Amino acid sequence: MSSRLAGLEADNETLQRKLAADIERDVAESKPKRLRVSEDLRLGDIGVDGKKFKNGADTLKGIIRGAEPGVRTFTEADLKETDDKDLKELRLRMSSLELYKHWYPNDIKICPQRVYALGFHPTPEKPIVFAGDKEGAMGVFDGSQTAPEVDDDDTDHPAPVISAFKTHARTITSFVFSPVDANAVYTSSYDSSIRKMDLDKGVSVQVWAPADDSDELPLSAMDMAQTDPNVLYFSTLDGGLGRCDVRAPGSEEVWALSEQKIGGFCLHPLHPHLVATASLDRTIKIWDLRKIEGKGDMRHPALLGEHESRLSVSHASWSPGGHVATSSYDDTVKIYDFSDAGSWKPGQDISPQAMEPANIIRHNNQTGRWVTILKPQWQRQPKDGIQKFTIANMNRFVDVFASDGSQLAQLDGDGITAVPAVAHFHPSMDWVAGGNGSGKLCLWI
Template sequence: MSKAEREREANIARNRALLEQLELKQAVQDLGFSAKPKPATSKAKPIQPTKRVKKEKAEVEPPRRQSARLRNVIDPSESPSKKRKREAEIEEQRAQEAEARIEAEERARIAKRPRHEDLDLKNLIDEEDASELPSLSTELQSIAQTSWSTNLPEDPELFVYDDSKKDERAVVDLRKRLKGLKIVSRAKVTQDRVYSAAYHPEPTKDLIFFGDKHGQLGVWDARATKEEAGDDDDAIEADENQEGGKYWRLQVHWPATSKSSISCIKFDPLDSHTVYTTSYDCTIRSLAFESGVSREIFSSEDILLCSMDFAPAGNELWISDASGGLTHLDLREDKSKAKWYQLSDQKIGCVSVNPTRSNFLLTASNNRSLKIWDVRKLGTMPSNISSTPSASSATPTLDFDFEVVKEFLDSPKGSGCLRGEWRHEKSASSAYWDPRGRSIVSTSYDDSIRLWDYPSSVFKSDEPFPSVRPFQRIRHNCQTGKWLTILRAQWSSNPEVYPHFTIGNMDHSLDIFSGKGELITKLADRSKITAVQAVTCTHPSIVERVASGNASGRCVLWAPTDD
């Protein structure tokens, strides 16, 4: 060894002896410090799905083509006649393979197109869940035995007080009823992001419908008992991390991609025996509970349907779309009599019909505007316009484009059609009338919730509203981004309680505000929720019921624990 190498070895030996003398490892242990801190773990545990998740089948690689010479099928000494016969057989086989391939591609292409035919529950439910078809059919038919109509207040001035102390007492009473709500049930109702939700008015059950990003409609009986949920193993103890209730998944819109997202869910306001869904596949379908048949009631040609709302009588439907149009569809008439009005130069993401004055409509658009319309004036628009040609699958409509509508609004006949307008600082994502038909709540990408309140006198006149300035503006983070559903403030449709609305919060809570803009309560549970509850809905007749859903398809029911 060289002199440098000998010095290096000596240094290593001295350092090793020094570390052994210091006994650093033992000193650390004596001081009580752990050698390596453990990473903090979240208390919240995801619920464990009870259903199998459908997995994509691995594609089998087709056999590779190989020359006849390598397969040893060519006889070097074959005669010219045999060679011609062999080549003719090969050409015929290739033609048959090409024809079969073209047929398979055409079948695959047809399978990806939206379905326009009538479909029963057997066609809507997945093959893996076919065993649950009888229970779903029984559930829907039991609901259809009784009617629940929408209870609207006869007096729009309900809960309008001259004394501010009465408002304060009403808010205090409402806070007492809602602040004690807890998570009583959780489940992964849909496979993909929740886009829309609706609470069925059945008073004896908590039956909630969720629409997801891929056209799937989840039906959740959130408080179903173990027997109803089909759990026969009594030896298994209840686990709070297991799913609650019973749910079914129906592929109502097709194909199962983001092109079929269910944007809105509504029940028939007369009896609630039919659920209506709008989808990005440009169709509206209705599912009748008694027959279990899903039918297409409307379809557009390459125009995304964003929102819909029923008139209180349940016969008229208003539909908003991504091209800034509003379609009026009377279910008592033939679909060909539908009328389409282009009221905006940009997408109308939300439409709301006044519950007590059905001729007043509310629209929220991407051009930042909230507008109040008197649709009686739209009916007087000249109809000497021919229907726009459309595809065979699309519903023919009488179209009034943006220029025609604008010309009509500027004319004396169109005066009073547009009753009010307010421009937000950014896109208006939603706007809804309250159950009394006098208050409005809107949400916008400018991180604000705005509130309006109108007395009955402004609706009786044909003149524009004297003021469209909101009386309240609440700061609220609405920056959901690409992977979360847009936050929308939803009124409680229960007319027998003080007006209030729910909205998701980016801090993983669910906020409830009064109609005056006061925060009533903030529902949160950090031990069970670690995601934004973007979509919310409330029971139409029971105050202490709130449901929410997130971007993974997991849904939550909030209710008193002692029920």
């Protein structure tokens, strides 16, 4: 209604504003009221119709696989229902591993910060665990030590003896132990360097870094062929794979294998000319170092085959028997069977069919911001000859699997208050270690 029809003078601004406000109120009251709903709603009853929408509540089931601390995904019922005699015996043996009893995990603070890398010294005499954290500190724990006896009334319990050293400026990403020198421990880091610690001399020396101190080449992983302990291989966050001879400074070569991060890689333990890489580009790729192709910056080992997952692949670990285990953000652990790798000729293509995983295990790999990425790690020299690997479980366990995908154990114990995300087998003994986001250590022996 206009001000003229309402009997108002055009210059009466106060009345004009009042009329406009009344009109807006009338329009608002004529519209259907939109009120928040306070009662519970069933998603099946409030679906939005339309061609682009699924309005069934079932479509949301399983969309998020949240961690359920303490909820087992492998139980005693799985052990009892095992028909295979050998498998049952193996499951019983692996499930009998017990958490180190002299101190609770919360008392074994092996690193100041979150554990990013872990390694067992290969000696079979006693469990010696090395751990590296996000700030470049290294901790060493001797699992043969025992807690001294104290009176029941004594509230001051002695802490375990742990050696800790600030060896790198940034995150430590890998430990490698020399097969010929029991005192040599190599570490790689996001600070772009590889260092060697001499346990006997108590000295840590840099054995490789970019020639220019201003260059940054963060290293995501490292490995060594047992037959050639002087040559180290490393992967980089910008998609490179490199090797260097510690006896010959300046001898390194870095190949650009991916446009995205290589999160982990592994040499075949028995045929170290074969390399498996895992990348943010969602692939696992197999390379042959016996055949280097291309020229200049385009040089690289021959690509034998690749397999693509739905989401990024975090790590690839190769067993002595020829199986590669990967972890991926598509919530799977995939096992590839390359047991015939010893017969491959240099540069031989692997067929797409042969690159398909032999077994796929559903596994929650959604670590989030505060938990280190879950990575499978094989036992390198199992005394029983059975190929098996560990990977942490987001429900605060460590899972043990065989090469055929059979679960062998789910390790737990009192006092585990966080995910032991970085899990490793001892190379030959049935000892398992796991490090968590608070720098604490779990040890099963």
